[in-house]
Amino acid sequence: MDMKFNFKEKIAPGYKNNGEARLGELQTAHGDIQTPVFMPVGTTGSVKGVDQPALVEMGAQIILGNTYHLWLRPGVEILKQVGGLRKWMKWPGPMLTDSGGFQVFSLAHNCKITEEGVIFKSHIDGQKMYLTPEKCIEIQEAIGSTIMMVLDVCPPLPNTRKKIQEAIDKSINWSRSCLRARTNKEAALFAIVQGGCENDLRKNHLEEICQIEEKNSTFGEKITFDGIALGGYSVGELREEMFASLSEVAPHMPNSKARYLMGVGKPRDLLDAVAAGLDMFDCVMPTRNARNGTLFTSFGHIQIKNARWRDHHKSLDPKCPCYSCQNYPASYLHHLHKAHEILGMTLASIHNLHFYLNLMSQMREQIAKGSFLDFRKQCYSDWGLD
Amino acid sequence: MDMKFNFKEKIAPGYKNNGEARLGELQTAHGDIQTPVFMPVGTTGSVKGVDQPALVEMGAQIILGNTYHLWLRPGVEILKQVGGLRKWMKWPGPMLTDSGGFQVFSLAHNCKITEEGVIFKSHIDGQKMYLTPEKCIEIQEAIGSTIMMVLDVCPPLPNTRKKIQEAIDKSINWSRSCLRARTNKEAALFAIVQGGCENDLRKNHLEEICQIEEKNSTFGEKITFDGIALGGYSVGELREEMFASLSEVAPHMPNSKARYLMGVGKPRDLLDAVAAGLDMFDCVMPTRNARNGTLFTSFGHIQIKNARWRDHHKSLDPKCPCYSCQNYPASYLHHLHKAHEILGMTLASIHNLHFYLNLMSQMREQIAKGSFLDFRKQCYSDWGLD
Numbered sequence A, B: 001m002d003m004k005f006n007f008k009e010k011i012a013p014g015y016k017n018n019g020e021a022r023l024g025e026l027q028t029a030h031g032d033i034q035t036p037v038f039m040p041v042g043t044t045g046s047v048k049g050v051d052q053p054a055l056v057e058m059g060a061q062i063i064l065g066n067t068y069h070l071w072l073r074p075g076v077e078i079l080k081q082v083g084g085l086r087k088w089m090k091w092p093g094p095m096l097t098d099s100g101g102f103q104v105f106s107l108a109h110n111c112k113i114t115e116e117g118v119i120f121k122s123h124i125d126g127q128k129m130y131l132t133p134e135k136c137i138e139i140q141e142a143i144g145s146t147i148m149m150v151l152d153v154c155p156p157l158p159n160t161r162k163k164i165q166e167a168i169d170k171s172i173n174w175s176r177s178c179l180r181a182r183t184n185k186e187a188a189l190f191a192i193v194q195g196g197c198e199n200d201l202r203k204n205h206l207e208e209i210c211q212i213e214e215k216n217s218t219f220g221e222k223i224t225f226d227g228i229a230l231g232g233y234s235v236g237e238l239r240e241e242m243f244a245s246l247s248e249v250a251p252h253m254p255n256s257k258a259r260y261l262m263g264v265g266k267p268r269d270l271l272d273a274v275a276a277g278l279d280m281f282d283c284v285m286p287t288r289n290a291r292n293g294t295l296f297t298s299f300g301h302i303q304i305k306n307a308r309w310r311d312h313h314k315s316l317d318p319k320c321p322c323y324s325c326q327n328y329p330a331s332y333l334h335h336l337h338k339a340h341e342i343l344g345m346t347l348a349s350i351h352n353l354h355f356y357l358n359l360m361s362q363m364r365e366q367i368a369k370g371s372f373l374d375f376r377k378q379c380y381s382d383w384g385l386d
Helices: A052-057 A067-072 A076-081 A101-107 A133-143 A161-181 A199-211 A239-252 A267-275 A285-292 A323-327 A330-338 A342-369 A372-382 B052-057 B067-072 B076-081 B101-107 B133-143 B161-181 B199-211 B239-252 B267-275 B285-292 B323-327 B330-338 B342-369 B372-382
Strands: A006-011 A023-028 A031-035 A037-039 A063-066 A095-098 A109-113 A118-121 A128-131 A147-149 A188-193 A214-216 A221-223 A227-230 A258-261 A280-282 A294-297 A300-303 B006-011 B023-028 B031-035 B037-039 B063-066 B095-098 B109-113 B118-121 B128-131 B147-149 B188-193 B214-216 B221-223 B227-230 B258-261 B280-282 B294-297 B300-303
Touching: A023 A342, A031 A037, A037 A342, A063 A067, A067 A095, A067 A101, A067 A128, A067 A133, A076 A133, A095 A133, A095 A280, A101 A118, A128 A133, A133 A147, A133 A161, A161 A188, A161 A199, A161 A214, A188 A199, A199 A227, A199 A239, A227 A239, A239 A267, A267 A342, A267 A372, A285 A294, A285 A342, A294 A342, A323 A342, A330 A342, A342 A372, A342 B342, B023 B342, B031 B037, B037 B342, B063 B067, B067 B095, B067 B101, B067 B128, B067 B133, B076 B133, B095 B133, B095 B280, B101 B118, B128 B133, B133 B147, B133 B161, B161 B188, B161 B199, B161 B214, B188 B199, B199 B227, B199 B239, B227 B239, B239 B267, B267 B342, B267 B372, B285 B294, B285 B342, B294 B342, B323 B342, B330 B342, B342 B372
Parallel strands: A037 A280, A063 A095, A095 A147, A147 A188, A188 A227, A227 A258, A258 A280, B037 B280, B063 B095, B095 B147, B147 B188, B188 B227, B227 B258, B258 B280
Antiparallel strands: A006 A023, A023 A031, A109 A118, A118 A128, A214 A221, A294 A300, B006 B023, B023 B031, B109 B118, B118 B128, B214 B221, B294 B300
16 A cells, blocks of 8 residues: 555664653655654644744644634635645645544533534534544545544543543544545544543553554555554643553553654653653643743743843843744843733744754754653753752 | 934925925934835834834834833833843834824823823823923933934814914923933934814924924034924824815925824825825834734725635735735635634734835835826725725
8 A cells, every 4th residue: 555654663662761762753745754743733724823934944843733623614615625724824844633522522512422423513603513533534634634633532530430431432433433434545544542541441442443454445455543642631630640641551552653642741741751652742832821921941931921031131041042032032022921912922932832842852862862861850950840 | 413314305396297295215323214104113112913024024114113102111221221122122224213192192091281291190000100301302212213203292183273272382392392302313303293184273383393493412502303293193083184284284394304294094195195295104004904804905905804705715915925925825814814813913914014115115116207196096096996
């Protein structure tokens, strides 16, 4: 089969002082991606506050879109007319699309789950919608996604084992349907493991996913998942609970496929998740925090509206090579945020995204050298963490 | 005296088919400005939604700052520490600062006018402030303004002749005080003519301003105003009333000095004001309208959120060479505005500012050729105006 998608492990877990961290390369139809990688979130066709050329300039390798939001607006018809979101928004690299399941459960009204999918009302205009695995794939193929995600059920935590198992069962059925519904050979499809912090349930789900293969009429043969994501973390549980679960589940993920931890997290979470062997990450935190004035720096995170920055006329972070720090003093950023200027949000978003992307780039360098755990320790110390 | 400011009339009113339109050059300490010129408004140290390099790229020659806003935030102390606003925000060209009088009367609370100045409460934190002509110059010099404006009293229209005359009398006293208070030889100071639509009062005020000279201890000699502005228009009167007044007052303004029409206006207003012999303009309209989705085009203004643009997958204005039109289809701009994305506001602001700046550039070309009135007629026709 002529698949354009492949994951290549370049440095395996356990090399020198790397812990479980590993180095890899995702080969896709829209360009190669070096892992571990952070993916800026562009929910509705824009990484909030940042223009596409700025994303290229700061070294973003891949960005996210969201199936739920893009289905409601602009809708499948427009996406098909423009030849996909990447072309429309002039994003030259790969794009991953979340399946929309998480957003349906968190944003939509009157959700009702059936065997075949989920019925809900749009949070924009109250229109009744019906999202099925087949529809989910149709939308993602219309978006022109490089990496699609299966439709899953993501139960909030804490929750009963029974509810979590029900979510898993439904997710398995839907993920099989997604595999069968695919028609675009250039795109990849990732499965999602649920299970809350019930590690046995998660491991069972993971094992089952690894064994799934479905006959696909377009492909003319049985196909499997191209990568595996861990979903349903960071939805209410303690940080310690999440990482305890992660360290038990991650080692069971196959080395031959990319491992994606969905919706996580803070910079320290990225360090710890990479140490646990994960490859791909996304989070709205760098842009959302930026708009509120919380900026990440080489000495920890700060609130730019704090009076401390009012007369700090040097760069916020002298070590930071980002556009904002290279061009404007912290006091100007402080002023823009106090005055609620759009430019303040833009400059802060550029800074935070750069921080995340640069952190990942440093991690890749350190893994290549076999000194990742030393680097993680140094970051903890620099950022004032325990 | 070693003045760095000069206005040079390059093509006088009456050349060929130009009407009263004229071409000029403002020579300033921070660079030369070709007139007629539109000045993007950067009230609090940022032209809303647009980064400084984008302003340079679109050909902005000079931008505005506002004394009232910058006094309240970041304040004189910070502005002095950073060596002025231009350096702080990395704006390489000249900057004009409005005196703050208009904003005090429109934004501040509990305004009370005395002989010496105006007492008011800050609209930000209710703090009691006292703006005098001397303070107004001190602030503008701290901002590092290229062109400063005198403190004036701007009465809302309609108003009684008595009130308007009182405003003029006060404005004359304050403008004299401003001349005496100056200490920076590199900056220019413009006077402001008031008078509502009472043309005789305006002409008297103008005549008096032209005769004013004040002994200044820093300069060691008597000094006069470097340019003359018409204030107090577009404050409630009809468009026709304003232009009737303008066409009667403008011809009495001295040819040797730049003529600035404050706070005006729509693209058609710029055409008509240039036709009346004015040289300099500012208005928040291009950026404010952009944020609301109203965009100016070569075929008139449009609302980008209108369903008409939903599936318009070509450039909004094929004739427009701006960054937004050259890179994104109208349907993407439509989507960004419907989705309330910051990028939508930024791209629209870039487009509208480019439209204004390009319009002025075309006007200058047409004046040079002596065909300005033909061009104005063509614009009216293209924009669907009477």
